[in-house]
Amino acid sequence: MDQFLVQIFAVIHQIPQGKVTTYGEVAKLAGYPGYARHVGKALGNLPEGSKLPWFRVINSQGKISLKGENLNRQRDLLVKEGIEVTEEGKVRLRIYKWQP
Secondary structure (H helix, E strand, C coil): CCHHHHHHHHHHHHCCCCCEEEHHHHHHHCCCCCCHHHHHHHHHCCCCCCCCCHHHEECCCCECCCCHHHHHHHHHHHHHCCCCECCCCEECHHHHECCC
């Protein structure tokens, strides 16, 4: 696995239950500022059944970037952790954003 993925996954692994962060923040914490899109792409290619808490990563507007069934799946996982998510997939970053 390349160094970028190792760093990205290490950061995501640290996001505590009940908290979220953004693609851009993950990239920055991993040492790759400006690589938010690459974080999203890496998460989109996770193997089925991955234990990485990918669902705790949302966009900088505080929204789930996925659509349709995938949006519902991510919202359900967040709600299960006690995070309030609107029908449209919006999370209040002011309340739920992880501050490492």
